[in-house]
Amino acid sequence: MIRGSFSNMAALSPRLVAAVLCLLTGVLTFPLGPDSERSATCGYESCHATKANMLNVHLVPHTHDDVGWLKTVDQYFYGDRNDIQHAGVQYILDSVVDQLLKNPDRRFIYVETAFFYRWWKQQSSSMQQTVKQLVNEGRLEFVNGGWCMSDEATTHYSAVIDQMTMGLRFLNETFGACGRPRVAWHIDPFGHAREHASMFAQMGYDGLFFGRLDYQDRDRRMRSKEQELLWRASDSLTPPMADLFTGILPNGYNPPTGFCWDQSCDDPPIRDDPDLEDYNVDDVVNRFLVIANSQAMVYKTNHIIMTMGSDFQYENANPWYKNLDKLILYVNAKQASGSRVNVLYSTPSCYLQELHRANLSWALKTDDFFPYADAAHDLWTGYFTSRPALKRYERISNSNLQTCNQLEVLGGPASRKGPFGEGDSQTLKKAMAVAQHHDAVSGTEKQHVANDYARRLAHGWQHCQVVVSNSLAALSGSSAERFYCDNLNISVCPLTESSKKFSVGVYNPLARPVSWSVRLPVNGTAYVISDPKGKPVACEVVPMSRATRGLRRSRGFAVNELVFQVQAPPLGYSTYSVSLLQDGPPPAPTHRRTPTAIQNKFLRVTFDPDTGLLSSLSNLETEQSIKLTQNFYWYNASDGNNAESNQPSGAYIFRPNSSTPFIVSEFAKTETVQTSVVQEVRQWFAPWVSQVVRLYADSRALELEWTVGPLPIDDSLGKEVITRLDTSIKSSEFFYTDSNGREMLQRKKDFRPTWNLKQTEPIAGNYYPINSRAFIKDDVDQLTVVTDRSQGGGSIHNGSLEIMLHRRLLYDDVRGVGEPLNESSRIFPEGLVVRGRLLLSLDRPPAAADTHRPLAQEVVLQPLLTFTHGDPSPNTRLEFSGLQAALPPAVHLLTLTQWDPDTVLLRLEHQFQSQESKVNSQPVTVNLQKLFSTLDVLGVSELNLSANQWRDEMTRLAWTPQTDKKTSPPLKTFRGHSSTWEVTLKPMEIRTFLLRVSVR
Ligand SMILES: *[C@@H]1O[C@H](CO)[C@@H](O)[C@H](O)[C@H]1NC(C)=O
C-alpha cells in the first residue's frame, strides 16, 4: 500500500506526502497486545537515563553472527555441525527474547537480517507480536540491519547497496520506523573502506562503530583521544552528505577481560550470597572499576561503551543477563559510598546519542582504514585476492542479477510467469546478499562454505534464467528456447560447438549503447553473421589456444573460436544470426614468431622479440607512448619459521618470505594470431602461467587475459602469484586505487595519511584493495588497469604496478579459519586454475577518467549472451531498447528492479568525481518521465540510498569536525528536492526513486 507516498508531482509537495505517511506508519506500528496502550518509544527516546556528573558505562549485550564462515549460513542458523564450531543462531534469538521479557531494563541488539529473517518466518504470530513489542520499546534494537555485515575490501558498491536495501526493507516492513537501525555496526571487517562510510551516511545512519584498525593507528588514537572521529567519506559530495561519525570500540567487539559470562566462557560468575563460599562481589566490582576508569582515559567524554558479547554468544542468554543485572546493581550501589561510575544497559545508538549531546568537535578523517595490521608482521592484505575464482563468480553474478532485475521490470509480469515457467530474482538477490558477508567474497571461509556460497549463486542464477527467458520472449515475441553458456570464459558452449545455425541475443544492462567483442567456441572454419538489420558482420575464426583446451578439459570439444563485434542498445538487446559456411580445414595457422607489434586504430603495443614480453604501449590518438614490461612473479609465502615473527601467510594475511619475488620465467614462448577483428599474442610462461595479449579492432583498451594455476606446491613452498607492469611513468611513489568501485584514493609507498607509519612489511604493508581499477600517473601519462574482480595490489617501485592474481598456501594463518588456503576442485584435483582479464588504457591524466569510468562499468555490468537454435522466427523483434534514449555519459543506471507489483526501484548515479573530468564532472539532468520505452511512469517519490526512508523525511544527527571553520552543519543532510520529473545529479551523487509504473 504505497498510496500517499506518491506525489503526482504537480499536485502534492513532498512535505505533505511525508506528513500523511508519518500518520499511517504510526498507526501501523502500534502493538496490538495487552501492552498496546503504551506508546512506542523506540530509538533514542527509549534509552536509559545517564548521570551527568559520573562516568557512564554503556553495556551493550550483542552477538556477532557470521553469515557463513566455518559453517554455512544455514548450519549456523540451525546449530548444525556443532562439531566444527558450537553455534546456533535460532537458539540465540529464542533465548534472548525470553531473557529480555524477564526484565524491561535489559537491552539487546541484533545485526544480521539474513539470520533474523530466517528466525522470524518460523515464529508464531503471538511470538511475532511479543517481539514487535520489544522492538517498539527499544529493548530489542536492530543495528546495521543489512542482510549481512559486508566485507569492505572486496565488495563492489552496487552489491553492498543491494544487500543493505534487502535487509533494511525487511526490517521496515516488519517493524516500521522502530525497526530502522540508527547505527552502522561493522565490528569485524578487516579494515574499513571510505566508500562504505559514504554509503552509510547516505543511508541515513547517524554513526558507525567498528573494532579493527591498524595497531599503530589505534595506539596513536588512544593517546590523542581520537578513537571517535568524523569521517568525511567523499571528495565530491557536499558535506555533511557523506560525513559519518565513527567510533572505534575499546576491545574489538569482545567484553573486557574477566567479564565474559557466556556459557562458552570461563570467567567467574558473580557470587553474591555472603552465606555461600567464595563471595566475590567486591572483587568483581573493583576489577570492573579499574577497567572502566582506564578505558575512560582514552576516550573524550564521560561515556564509554563495552561490548558484552562475541561470536555466536547468547545461545543461552541467561548466564549473561543474570550476571549483567548483578554487575549493574553492585557497581551502582557503590555510588552511595562515593563511586563516580554509573553502569547501564545500553545500545550503540544510546551511546551515540550521549556522544552527540556532549556537543564536542571531532577529529576529521578523509582517507580510509586500509590496510589493516594487528601486529608488525601481520598485514591483512592477503584476503584482497584470496579465492580469486569465487571473487570473479560473485562479480559476474552481480552482473547477471542486474540484468535479471532489469528484464523482470521491462518484460512486465510475464517475466515471472511465462512460457518458460515461474522464475524469480529473489533467490539470486538473497544469494548475492549472503555473498557480501565479510567471510564470503573476502575468501576467508572454509572450503565447504565457499562451495556453499557458489552453489547458492548458481541456484539463484537458475531462477533468474527463467525470468530472463520469459522477459525476452515477451519483448521479442518469440518463445524459442534460450540457452545460456556460463562457461564462455573457458570457451565452452554446447550449442555453438555443434550448431550449424544459431542466433545470439546480446543484452546490455548499461544505459548507453555498448560495443562488445564476442568469442564463441565453434568447430567450423567459416561463418556468416548478420546483425539485427540483416547487415553482414565482420568475423574471424581463430584456433583455440592450448591454454584454453587445457582449462576446459572434457567440458567442451571446439577447436576454434568465432570472434566478432556486437552492438547492443541501452538496456536492450540485439540479435545476431550465425550460419556455418564451411567445415573444412583449420583456419590460418598461428605464427610461432613474436611480432614486433600489434596495433589497431587506437593503440599500438610492441614486444621484445628476444623475450616475447611486452615492451611498450602507445595511444595513437593522443600520441603518447610509454615503456611497458609485464611479467609474472611469485612471492614465497612465509611458513612462519622466521626470526622476526612466526606469522605465516594465509587466507587473511599476506606475508612473503622475501621482498624479492621469484620470476616465473624470463621468457615467454609465443604464438600470434593476427586477423582483421582481433590480434593476439599468446604467451606461455610455465605449465601454470600463460597469457593472451589481445587487441580487438574497436577497443581502446589492451586486454591481458591471464591463466594461472594449478600453482605447484611439490617444492613445499606456498606461492602468491602476481603480475607486474613496469613502466617509464614517473609515479613518484604514488598510485591510486578505487574504493568499492567508486571514488579513487591516493596511495603512497610506506606512508599513511593520518599517522607516522613505521613500515615493517615492505611488500604486504604496501598492498591495497583494488575493486575495479588502479592507476599510476605522472604529468603526461596515466596507465589505468581495470580488473574483472577484486584483487590486492601495490606500487612497490616507481613506475610499477603489481596485482596479485592467485594464492596457494600450505599453512593456516591463525585467524580462526583453521585451514590453509589450498584450493582444488573436482575438475582440478591438482589445484585450482584461475583465468581473468586486466584491461589497460593509456591516457593523458586530465582525460583518463573519461576512459576508465565507462570501461570499468562495462566490465562490472557486462552483456549477457543467450543462444537459440536456428533462425529467429519471422516476426521476432530482433532489437529492443528499454530506454527512450541513452542516458548522458556521466549517468549510470545503477538499479532498476521490481519493488512491488506496481512499483519499481530506480537508482541513477553520477559516475564521475568532481574535477575528475573536464567534460563529465558537471551536474547533469535526467527526465524520469521520459526514461523508459515500455513503461509509463505515473508517480515518483525519492528515497534514501538504502530505500528504507523517504528522502524528505531523513534526518541525521549533525556533528562538528574539529578543523571546519564553517559554522555548524545544517540539521538535515538532505533537503526535499523541487517537485519535478527532472532530476539533477551532481558528481558522485546517487539518487534513489520509487516509481509507480504501468506497462505500456
Ligand atoms: C516502511 O514500511 C511501511 C510498512 O511497515 C510502509 O508503509 C512504508 O512505505 C515503508 N517505507 C519505505 C520508505 O519504504
Ligand SMILES: [Zn+2]
Ligand atoms: Zn565476523
